Amino acid sequence: MTTDTRPVRPRRTTRTPSRLVTNIVLIVGAAATALPFFWMIFSALKPRSEAVAYPPRLLPAEPTLEFVRYLFTTLDFGRYLVNTLVVVAIGFVGLLLMAMAGYAFAKFRFRGRGLLFALVLSTMMIPVQVTMIPTYLILARVGLTNTLVGIALPTLVSAFSIFLFRQFMTTIPDEVLEAARIDGAGEIRIFLSLVLPMSGPILAVQTVLTFIAGWNSFLWPLVIAGDQSRYTLSVGLALLNQQVATNPSLQMAGAAVMVVPILAVFVIFQRYIVQGFTLSGLK
Known part of the structure; x- marks a missing residue:
């Protein structure tokens, strides 16, 4: 042959x-x-x-680069940028909380889990505008109006993000978690040392979504912030037409300051975003 x-x-x-x-x-x-x-x-x-x-x-x-410099030297875009970064940083605290909630719904068995998860998902059907006035009254009662914490707090957790974490973490083998428990690891250590490293793709997705939500926040900061020094970049961009005469170059410079960081974050995490949505079961 x-x-x-x-x-x-x-x-x-x-x-x-x-x-x-x-x-x-x-x-x-x-x-x-x-x-x-x-x-x-x-x-x-x-x-x-x-x-x-x-x-x-x-x-x-x-x-x-005259108009880019003008934004940060003459106008208050430097302050707006710092405020936006603080709001985004507070949002990343909510990212950890949502990951913990998704892990609990995915891997723990407790009475009423299905009903509680359904209630969490049902909040996705409630428009933000409906809860805006009650949220404002609650924050006013506790003295968090006109603060960066008050701007970030209502968007700290999201039902959609909890759903994504839950869908992804159901794919983590139970045998790995049981082996860690047999070795004496506590639940916090299991979550931090095993679950989070294995959830890299969905964490990348949520990092981008959390960053975009905090970076683009406009309506709520406009409502809750009575002092202009608490405005975010999106609110500052809307004020350009009132602060200066019509200047297309200046407006485009402000828009570029808003858009370029989001584009950079997406380019960095795009591979993980596609992988995260795929493994989460979303089409």
């Missing part, structure tokens, strides 16, 4: 006309989607004379 030792040549993929059309449509769609983002970035670097020139040009002839 003889064997053929000739090298196997890879098959050449033939590009059918339908596939070529699909690629062209995807390229055009991607370009149309990315155009507003690049327009924002390039407009933030334009002098005001170029921003209002007609016909408009995409690329700046004389790029400048």
